Amino acid sequence: MATRARVVKMETPAATGGNALLILVGLGVAFLLITALLGAAKAGGPLFNESNLLYVALIFYAGAGALYMGFGVTGVPKYVKVASVATAIGFTANTLAVAHRWYLAGRPPFASIYEMLLSFVWTVAALTLVTEKKFGVKIIGSITMPLAVVCVILMQLLPSEVRPLVPALQSTWLHVHVTLAMLSYAACAVSFALAMMFLIKDHFPTETFLALTSGLVSAIYIAIIATRFEKWGGLSVTAWDAKDKSDMFLGRGVRLFVTVPDLGWLFVMAGLGALLPLVFYFVARVQRNDSYLGIANKAIFIGILLQVIVLAAFVLRVRDASYASPFQEGLYPTSLAASPFILGGLVSGVIASMLYLMLLWRRTDLEGLLPSADTLDRVTYKTICIAFPLLTGMIAAGAYWANRTWGSYWSWDPKETWAAITWLVYAGYLHMRITRGWRGRRAAYFAILGFGVVIFTFLGVTYLLPGLHAYA
Amino acid sequence: MALSLSSIPKRIHKTLANLRTGVVLLILVVIASATGTFILQRPVTDADRLSQAYSPNVLRWLDRFMLTDVFHAWWFLALLGLVSLSIVLVSIDRFPNAWRFYARPYRKTDSHFRSSLQTKVELPITNSAEGLNAAERALKKLCWPIERIADGKQTSLYSERHRVSVMAVYVIHASLLLIFAGGIIDGLFGYSGYLMLQKGQTGNIIETRTGAKKILPFGVTCYEAGQENYADGSPKKWWSKLAVVQDGKEVQAKEIVVNDPLVYHGLRFYQASYGMTGNLDGLEVMATPESGAGREVTLRINEPFELDPNTSVTLAEFIPDFFVRDKQIFKRSDNPENPAFRLQVMNKTTGKEAKLWLFPAYSDAAQGQKSGYGFAFRNMQMGYFTGLEVSHEPGQWLVWAGCILMGVGLFVAFYMVHMRLWIVALPDAKGKLILWIGGQANKNEDRFEEKFNDVVEGIRTELERASTVPRAARKIEPELTLVAVK
Numbered sequence: 001m002a003t004r005a006r007v008v009k010m011e012t013p014a015a016t017g018g019n020a021l022l023i024l025v026g027l028g029v030a031f032l033l034i035t036a037l038l039g040a041a042k043a044g045g046p047l048f049n050e051s052n053l054l055y056v057a058l059i060f061y062a063g064a065g066a067l068y069m070g071f072g073v074t075g076v077p078k079y080v081k082v083a084s085v086a087t088a089i090g091f092t093a094n095t096l097a098v099a100h101r102w103y104l105a106g107r108p109p110f111a112s113i114y115e116m117l118l119s120f121v122w123t124v125a126a127l128t129l130v131t132e133k134k135f136g137v138k139i140i141g142s143i144t145m146p147l148a149v150v151c152v153i154l155m156q157l158l159p160s161e162v163r164p165l166v167p168a169l170q171s172t173w174l175h176v177h178v179t180l181a182m183l184s185y186a187a188c189a190v191s192f193a194l195a196m197m198f199l200i201k202d203h204f205p206t207e208t209f210l211a212l213t214s215g216l217v218s219a220i221y222i223a224i225i226a227t228r229f230e231k232w233g234g235l236s237v238t239a240w241d242a243k244d245k246s247d248m249f250l251g252r253g254v255r256l257f258v259t260v261p262d263l264g265w266l267f268v269m270a271g272l273g274a275l276l277p278l279v280f281y282f283v284a285r286v287q288r289n290d291s292y293l294g295i296a297n298k299a300i301f302i303g304i305l306l307q308v309i310v311l312a313a314f315v316l317r318v319r320d321a322s323y324a325s326p327f328q329e330g331l332y333p334t335s336l337a338a339s340p341f342i343l344g345g346l347v348s349g350v351i352a353s354m355l356y357l358m359l360l361w362r363r364t365d366l367e368g369l370l371p372s373a374d375t376l377d378r379v380t381y382k383t384i385c386i387a388f389p390l391l392t393g394m395i396a397a398g399a400y401w402a403n404r405t406w407g408s409y410w411s412w413d414p415k416e417t418w419a420a421i422t423w424l425v426y427a428g429y430l431h432m433r434i435t436r437g438w439r440g441r442r443a444a445y446f447a448i449l450g451f452g453v454v455i456f457t458f459l460g461v462t463y464l465l466p467g468l469h470a471y472a
Numbered sequence: 473m474a475l476s477l478s479s480i481p482k483r484i485h486k487t488l489a490n491l492r493t494g495v496v497l498l499i500l501v502v503i504a505s506a507t508g509t510f511i512l513q514r515p516v517t518d519a520d521r522l523s524q525a526y527s528p529n530v531l532r533w534l535d536r537f538m539l540t541d542v543f544h545a546w547w548f549l550a551l552l553g554l555v556s557l558s559i560v561l562v563s564i565d566r567f568p569n570a571w572r573f574y575a576r577p578y579r580k581t582d583s584h585f586r587s588s589l590q591t592k593v594e595l596p597i598t599n600s601a602e603g604l605n606a607a608e609r610a611l612k613k614l615c616w617p618i619e620r621i622a623d624g625k626q627t628s629l630y631s632e633r634h635r636v637s638v639m640a641v642y643v644i645h646a647s648l649l650l651i652f653a654g655g656i657i658d659g660l661f662g663y664s665g666y667l668m669l670q671k672g673q674t675g676n677i678i679e680t681r682t683g684a685k686k687i688l689p690f691g692v693t694c695y696e697a698g699q700e701n702y703a704d705g706s707p708k709k710w711w712s713k714l715a716v717v718q719d720g721k722e723v724q725a726k727e728i729v730v731n732d733p734l735v736y737h738g739l740r741f742y743q744a745s746y747g748m749t750g751n752l753d754g755l756e757v758m759a760t761p762e763s764g765a766g767r768e769v770t771l772r773i774n775e776p777f778e779l780d781p782n783t784s785v786t787l788a789e790f791i792p793d794f795f796v797r798d799k800q801i802f803k804r805s806d807n808p809e810n811p812a813f814r815l816q817v818m819n820k821t822t823g824k825e826a827k828l829w830l831f832p833a834y835s836d837a838a839q840g841q842k843s844g845y846g847f848a849f850r851n852m853q854m855g856y857f858t859g860l861e862v863s864h865e866p867g868q869w870l871v872w873a874g875c876i877l878m879g880v881g882l883f884v885a886f887y888m889v890h891m892r893l894w895i896v897a898l899p900d901a902k903g904k905l906i907l908w909i910g911g912q913a914n915k916n917e918d919r920f921e922e923k924f925n926d927v928v929e930g931i932r933t934e935l936e937r938a939s940t941v942p943r944a945a946r947k948i949e950p951e952l953t954l955v956a957v958k
Contacts, residue, residue: 405730
């Protein structure tokens with residue numbers, strides 16, 4: 001039914017240009033696999049355990065993501081074939097990792113934020129394959145695979161031991177509730193990717209994408225700086241307790257922060273760098289002078305450069321170091337594992353900027369690769385039609401379970417409230433679409449907003465607004 | 473424009489029955505709920521935490537605007553009420569049309585409808601009765617229900633599936649109202665509270681969140697309670713053996729765990745917490761007289777225990793965690809890791825009382841005044857309590873009914889497509905006889921188009937088969953006699 005993606009005329013000869021990336025990615029994957037294998041052999045222990053399998057999944061997802069993006073840039077159809085094979089291999093490894101954990105724990109992996117991410121990545125990969133094979137939206141992997149990679153990297157940093165279930169979680173409703181949540185969230189993620197593609201296909205101005213990318217990245221930096229910038233240019237990060245493999249706590253729920261000197265200024269610089277394109281965009285709009293847009297497009301390179309520097313500096317300085325804390329005497333060790341969300345934010349920023357570059361350079365080719373705008377619009381709507389009942393079921397199952405555990409089906413806990421808000425946003429989307437006939441851009445904005453709320457409900461609430469729903 | 477008094481209710485009705493108003497109200501609900509998650513809420517936050525987070529001035533203003541308890545503030549409830557009202561009014565406005573559509577389906581096509589319909593096909597036929605019969609056979613094969621509409625001169629076929637799907641949206645909105653109704657009933661008539669019981673204790677007074685007390689018409693006894701741990705020491709299970717006692721009789725008993733409450737007359741008792749009361753349940757000591765064998769005795773606080781006809785011992789004081797300053801013993805904490813026990817030994821013949829101290833963390837033997845007995849520490853048992861969350865939610869059944877209804881409604885609304893087919897034999901613009909086939913679906917049009925094409929193909933095959941079979945050999949079907957041939 002869907003219009004199959006057409007192969008676009010190539011400016012570069014496909015034979016040589018086509019194989020270069022394949023060889024590069026193939027070599028990269030092989031290199032990483034061999035080093036991982038050697039490392040595992042040296043360390044001894046079983047080869048097929050969960051973390052090794054997950055690492056394999058990460059490597060193949062990253063390779064697939066690179067190839068999908070390469071397909072987006074060059075339009076070589078071979079890439080997408082290899083990419084979907086890589087996705088399938090990564091998915092297999094991911095499935096085995098889930099199965100291994102399930103077997104070890106004797107229960108489905110739904111009990112902590114780590115396990116939730118494991119299931120989420122699995123569902124996203126599955127839906128990516130389905131969307132690609134069934135609806136012919138080949139390019140979808142270039143958005144969902146980087147998302148999967150960020151999630152797997154986050155998972156490497158989160159505490160991953162199989163912890164026994166606390167009494168409140170020992171219920172069949174856990175499985176019902178979390179399965180529904182994962183399915184609906186993954187469907188929302190796919191609808192988001194489709195809505196973005198619709199905007200590309202619908203000749204949404206490239207500059208506006210630039211402004212949005214720049215806005216998103218600088219919002220990440222502003223959020224980090226607002227919460228973590230310390231006096232004299234330091235950046236505070238959570239101290240890491242290597243013995244307990246957890247964040248270090250001063251008291252109940254109060255984390256111990258240490259200050260990494262000078263890193264704060266670097267973040268401010270990168271934040272300003274990320275903001276530059278947005279500033280030039282506004283100047284161009286106000287002055288009605290499009291030459292500023294060219295400057296804005298150049299500024300994004302400075303932004304990416306600064307972001308990569310910040311990322312490298314953050315990794316180098318926070319990984320296995322010790323810093324003083326303003327709250328308590330002595331030096332305390334730090335680890336990347338204690339700041340998964342800063343790292344996740346930085347990586348997401350770089351990936352978002354890269355995706356924009358892909359769009360900037362190969363917009364016309366990309367548009368040729370996508371199914372028609374109508375199809376994308378319709379498939380977005382269909383995905384939300386799948387997500388919404390699942391979301392409803394998730395909330396109902398959660399309420400029923402809460403009623404058996406906490407004694408009340410609705411306690412206005414932040415997680416509950418935000419789940420309700422997500423539901424209302426998608427309900428708004430459906431009303432506007434069905435009764436007001438909203439199609440196209442306005443519907444796409446709504447789908448994007450909806451996914452933003454989903455991400456906040458899933459991750460933001462867990463870390464910013466703790467409540468009863470403390471497990472994940 | 474002058475506003476007459478009678479028009480005001482009309483205007484209010486018009487405003488509320490507007491979908492745009494509904495969406496604005498939903499946006500307001502979203503903003504209000506989000507605010508309620510960002511500002512610390514009084515019912516779930518300690519007073520200390522609140523005063524730590526906000527300065528007194530800010531807190532006063534937050535309280536004044538009722539932002540510290542958004543979800544129970546009158547304006548939030550009013551907002552939810554307006555949303556419900558808006559749903560009701562919008563539904564009432566739209567329902568009659570939908571009902572007409574549902575109750576009296578559009579079966580007969582007219583030329584205007586035929587020309588404006590998107591999905592349609594015209595097949596050439598030689599005889600209208602034959603054409604319709606062929607169509608009927610094809611539809612039967614594809615399992616479509618068939619209605620023959622005879623209207624004077626013209627006969628046509630009408631077929632539809634899943635008409636109920638057009639009413640699903642009302643089911644969904646009604647289910648939402650049902651859930652709201654359940655919530656309102658619980659808000660008005662429901663209550664919840666906390667009941668703390670020690671082993672063997674019976675209680676019937678629960679403490680609500682606001683600190684008020686509520687007396688239950690029956691008592692709840694806790695026979696036993698306990699905790700099981702995983703190998704790593706983290707809690708695996710909390711349980712309590714409970715019984716409901718009414719008029720001195722035990723009427724119900726159950727061992728509850730976290731996730732599995734006891735239910736009695738609409739009141740549910742949940743395992744919420746378990747822990748030490750800080751009180752001592754019993755102290756086991758070895759009491760040895762100056763001559764003779766010792767024996768193990770269990771002492772309870774302030775209960776004299778007779779060691780021999782002349783001597784009795786009382787556990788007069790228990791300090792869970794002590795420290796010494798100026799030769800006085802003080803309590804440091806409630807954590808029973810460094811306990812101190814004061815024993816009083818009474819000699820009835822001399823009337824003398826001896827005071828002894830027992831510090832098990834330092835030495836098993838008691839020290840102090842001479843009493844004729846030596847005491848050695850053996851064991852101590854702390855008292856445990858089980859914390860029960862009690863709740864009465866008479867409206868919850870409405871909520872669950874609403875949830876199930878909503879599930880059904882959503883399924884029907886999203887996954888059942890109302891599909892209609894009209895088939896009629898008539899002359900086209902040039903006067904040639906054709907079989908006009910039109911179809912419509914209320915959603916998922918691309919999938920419907922496939923089905924429509926299947927139907928058209930089926931009819932085409934049937935028509936071809938009919939034309940190849942010799943006329944004489946054709947069996948005359950009974951329906952044929954009913955058809956008024958044009």
